[in-house]
Amino acid sequence: MKVLYKSLAIFGLAALVLAPEAKAAEPLEGKTIYIDAGHGGSDSGAVGNGLFEKNINLAVSNDVMDKLKNEGATAVASRTDDTFLSLEERVAKASMNGSDLFVSIHANSGVSAASGTETYFNSDYEAENSERLAADIQNELVPALDTADRGVKEAEFYVITYSQMPSVLAELGFITNSSDAEKLNSGQYQEKAADAIVGGIETYYAK
Numbered sequence: 001m002k003v004l005y006k007s008l009a010i011f012g013l014a015a016l017v018l019a020p021e022a023k024a025a026e027p028l029e030g031k032t033i034y035i036d037a038g039h040g041g042s043d044s045g046a047v048g049n050g051l052f053e054k055n056i057n058l059a060v061s062n063d064v065m066d067k068l069k070n071e072g073a074t075a076v077a078s079r080t081d082d083t084f085l086s087l088e089e090r091v092a093k094a095s096m097n098g099s100d101l102f103v104s105i106h107a108n109s110g111v112s113a114a115s116g117t118e119t120y121f122n123s124d125y126e127a128e129n130s131e132r133l134a135a136d137i138q139n140e141l142v143p144a145l146d147t148a149d150r151g152v153k154e155a156e157f158y159v160i161t162y163s164q165m166p167s168v169l170a171e172l173g174f175i176t177n178s179s180d181a182e183k184l185n186s187g188q189y190q191e192k193a194a195d196a197i198v199g200g201i202e203t204y205y206a207k
């Protein structure tokens, strides 16, 4: 009996020691995540409060890429600098790399009073998974950025309509709204947005 208890105790200890290591295993290992920084080069995207949307999208995308790699994912970017790609090229690059998910990063524009965060999906391919991914990312972005919650919506944006893997397009905030623009231009909030996007992807895979 004594020996049994002793070996049980050792087994229990081993489980305690091994468990945290097992949990720390890279959560996105084996996944190829495609990050699309909207616009670029000659296409500035939305303009407001002295900011170009293309630069904000790229800054957040580059942060997301680093964080995804830290989580063990294979991260593929449509662009990592200020270059122009057509929408067709963005979709083709995701497919060519065998991407499991497609996340497009944008900032919105409208009247100066319009503000907040919204995430889009499209039902043509992977409708259910796309909507779930959109909700997982939206649920992380809103508290992280402390912006108005404009919700998850369906739309026919080219990149999410033609990408055949689960795909979403996040509008982080309104570049034309002074409060949103201040956050979009802040390195600290860009990091928060990136953490939220990666967190949303992890939540998506945890279910």
Ligand SMILES: [Zn+2]
Residues within 6 Å of the ligand: 038, 039, 045, 046, 053, 106, 107
């Ligand atoms: Zn855009």
